[in-house]
Amino acid sequence: MAQGGFGMRSFTKDNSVKGTKLKKGTTKRVLTYAAPYKWLLALFLFLIMLNAAIGALTPLILKTIIDTGITNGDIPYIVNFSLLAGGLAIASAFLTLGERWLSSKIGEGVIFDLQTQLFQHIQKMSLSFFSRTKTGALVQRINGDVTGAQAVFTQTLSSIFSNTLSVTFVLIAMFSMSWQLTLVALLLVPAFIIPARIVGPKLAKLMRESYDLKAEANQLSNERFNVAGAQLAKTYGTPESDAQQYSEQIRKVRDLSIKQTLTGSLMRVTIGTVSALSVAVVYGLGGVLAVRGTLTVGIVVALASYLNRLYAPITSLSNVQVDVLTAMVSFERVFEILDLEPSVKELPNAQPLTDYVKQNGGSITFDQVDFRYPTVKEVSLASLELMPGAERESEEPILKNVSFTIQPGHMTALVGPSGAGKSTLSQLLTRMYDPQQGEIRIGEFPLKNATLDSVRQTIGVVSQDAHMFHDTIANNLRYAKPDATPSEIEEALKEAYIWELISSLPEGIDTVIGDRGYRLSGGERQRLAIARLLLKAPAIVILDEATAHLDSESEHYIQEALKTALAGRTSLVIAHRLSTVREADQILVLEKGRILQTGTHEKLIQESGLYRELYHLQFE
Structure with missing residues (x-):
C-alpha cells in the first residue's frame, strides 16, 4: 500500500x-x-x-x-x-x-x-x-x-x-x-x-x-x-x-x-x-x-x-x-x-400447530393465566442507551388468574375499561409474550409447544391502527401471502368491500399508498387490513378495536367485511363499542386484569355489574 x-x-x-x-x-x-x-x-x-x-x-x-x-x-x-x-x-x-x-x-x-x-x-x-x-x-x-x-x-x-x-x-x-x-x-x-x-x-x-x-x-x-x-x-x-x-x-x-x-x-x-x-x-x-x-x-x-x-x-x-x-x-x-435472548423462545421439540388446527378445530383455552410485562433484566437488554427510562419499570401484574374457553368457530368478545388487560390477553394468544403462570392451549395443544411460524400462520390480527408499508396495495396484501395471485387479491378486496374503490384508482392494486398508508382514510386502511387477513385465511382471528374511531359509513362497510372474515373462524374481538359485540357467542368483562363477568349480551345486560354500567354509559 x-x-x-x-x-x-x-x-x-x-x-x-x-x-x-x-x-x-x-x-x-x-x-x-x-x-x-x-x-x-x-x-x-x-x-x-x-x-x-x-x-x-x-x-x-x-x-x-x-x-x-x-x-x-x-x-x-x-x-x-x-x-x-x-x-x-x-x-x-x-x-x-x-x-x-x-x-x-x-x-x-x-x-x-x-x-x-x-x-x-x-x-x-x-x-x-x-x-x-x-x-x-x-x-x-x-x-x-x-x-x-x-x-x-x-x-x-x-x-x-x-x-x-x-x-x-x-x-x-x-x-x-x-x-x-x-x-x-x-x-x-x-x-x-x-x-x-x-x-x-x-x-x-x-x-x-x-x-x-x-x-x-x-x-x-x-x-x-x-x-x-x-x-x-x-x-x-x-x-x-x-x-x-x-x-x-x-x-x-x-x-x-x-x-x-x-x-x-x-x-x-x-x-x-x-x-x-x-x-x-x-x-x-x-x-x-x-x-x-x-x-x-x-x-x-x-x-x-x-x-x-x-x-x-x-x-x-x-x-x-x-x-x-x-x-x-x-x-x-x-x-x-x-447476545440478547428473546423472552419468547421456540422450544427445541416444538411442533407445527397448523395441521392440528385443521384436524381438530381452533378452540382456545386460557387456564389460570397470570402475566406481567417482563422487566429489563428478564428481557436481557444490555445497554440503557437502547431503552431510556426502563430502569424505572413496574412489576405490577396485568392479568391475574384468567381462565376461559372459546369453542371452535365461535366469537368471544372482550370488553372493559382502558388498561383492563384486553390487548395484553390478545398478545399472549399470538405469543408476543408468554405468561408467567398458567397455560394457553389451542384445543389440547399447549401454545408454548408450537413453532412460532405455525402460530403466526394459524392466528390473524386486525388492530385499531392497521399498519401499512410505503408500498403498493398489492405488496401490502402479499405480506400475508407472498405467492398471492392478482385474482386472489381481487377476491380478498371484494370480500373486504373495498374492491370498487381500488379498481377505480388509475393504477389499481399497484397504487402506492404512502407512508403508513396515509393516502387512504382510516376506514379504507381497516378494510385493506381485513383483505390482508382474508388473504392469509387463518383459523383464528383477533380483532383489536378494529372498528374504533370510525365514522358510521366506514363502520358499516367494515362490519360487513368482518362477517366474511369471521365466518367459520374462532374469533376474539376486543371492543369499546358494545354495539359491535351484541352478537358474540360469549362476552368476557375484564377489569384490572381479572374476568368479572361471563355471558351473552342478553344475560349480562340483565345482571347488575360492570357490563350493564358500561352499556348504559354508552347508550343512555
Whole structure:
C-alpha cells in the first residue's frame, strides 16, 4: 500500500476509548468472522508486504541511478534502472488496486454477514424488546457499529501490517546508508507525533459534536416531514418556530464545521511545515557530508525520499491502540445485540400447530393465566442507551388468574375499561409474550409447544391502527401471502368491500399508498387490513378495536367485511363499542386484569355489574 502524506485519519483518533477494557473472549469471537475470508486476508497481507517492499526499494533505485549512472555518464545504465523504477511504480499501482479490491471484498463481506445476522436476530426478539428500544439507537448498531467493526479486517489490520513493514524496511535501508542521518531523522519523530496527539482528540471531539448536532437536526426533519408529523405541525405547530429551531441547530453545525476545518488545516500546515523542515535538515547535513566525501549524492536524495515513508507510518502506529480499541468496541456493541435472548423462545421439540388446527378445530383455552410485562433484566437488554427510562419499570401484574374457553368457530368478545388487560390477553394468544403462570392451549395443544411460524400462520390480527408499508396495495396484501395471485387479491378486496374503490384508482392494486398508508382514510386502511387477513385465511382471528374511531359509513362497510372474515373462524374481538359485540357467542368483562363477568349480551345486560354500567354509559 502506498505510503506518504498525512491524511485526516492519522490525527482524528477517538481517544475516548482509551482505558476501555474489552470483555473476555471478544478477540477470539471477532476472529470467527475472519474465518470465511482467511485466504483472502492472507492474499491481502501478502500484497501489502510486496507493496511495502517496492516502496522501500524505489529510493534505492534512485540512489543507484545518481551514484552510478549519472556520475559515470552511463546512459544505458540510467535508462535500464529508470525503466525498472517505472515498472515498479506500475506494479505498485496494480498491487494497490488489488489491495483495495480485497479490502473492499473482505470489509463488505463482514458488513454483509454482521448486518444479516443482526437483522435476523432482531426479528426474533419479542415485543417487549421493541416496546422499550429506541429505534434510532438500534439502527445505529446495525449500520454505524457494524461499519466500525469491519474496520478491524481492513483499515486497522492493513494499517498495522503495512506501516510496520514500511517502518522496518525503511529503517533497514536508511541505517545501511547513513546511521548518522537516520538518527537525526528519528529525533524529529516527536515533532510529528506530539501535534497529532494534541490536536487529534480536539478534532475528534469536534467531529462527535458535529455528528450529534446533525442527528438532532435529522431527527427534527424526520419528525416534521413524515405524514403524521407534518399533519400535527400544520394543525398545532408554528412553522416559523420549527424553522427557527432547525436554523439554530444547523447554525451550530456550521460553526463546528468551520472550527473543524481550521483545526484540521492547522494540523496539516504544522505537519507539512515539520516535514519540509526535516527534508531541509537531511539535505543540509547530507549535503555537507556529501561535499566532504562521507556520503554520495544518491544517498542524500534516497534518504530525503525515505522521510515521508518513515514519518507517516510511525505517526499512524502511535495511535494503533486507539484504532484497535475503537473497532473492537464497535464489535462489542454489535455483540450486545447478538447476545440478547428473546423472552419468547421456540422450544427445541416444538411442533407445527397448523395441521392440528385443521384436524381438530381452533378452540382456545386460557387456564389460570397470570402475566406481567417482563422487566429489563428478564428481557436481557444490555445497554440503557437502547431503552431510556426502563430502569424505572413496574412489576405490577396485568392479568391475574384468567381462565376461559372459546369453542371452535365461535366469537368471544372482550370488553372493559382502558388498561383492563384486553390487548395484553390478545398478545399472549399470538405469543408476543408468554405468561408467567398458567397455560394457553389451542384445543389440547399447549401454545408454548408450537413453532412460532405455525402460530403466526394459524392466528390473524386486525388492530385499531392497521399498519401499512410505503408500498403498493398489492405488496401490502402479499405480506400475508407472498405467492398471492392478482385474482386472489381481487377476491380478498371484494370480500373486504373495498374492491370498487381500488379498481377505480388509475393504477389499481399497484397504487402506492404512502407512508403508513396515509393516502387512504382510516376506514379504507381497516378494510385493506381485513383483505390482508382474508388473504392469509387463518383459523383464528383477533380483532383489536378494529372498528374504533370510525365514522358510521366506514363502520358499516367494515362490519360487513368482518362477517366474511369471521365466518367459520374462532374469533376474539376486543371492543369499546358494545354495539359491535351484541352478537358474540360469549362476552368476557375484564377489569384490572381479572374476568368479572361471563355471558351473552342478553344475560349480562340483565345482571347488575360492570357490563350493564358500561352499556348504559354508552347508550343512555
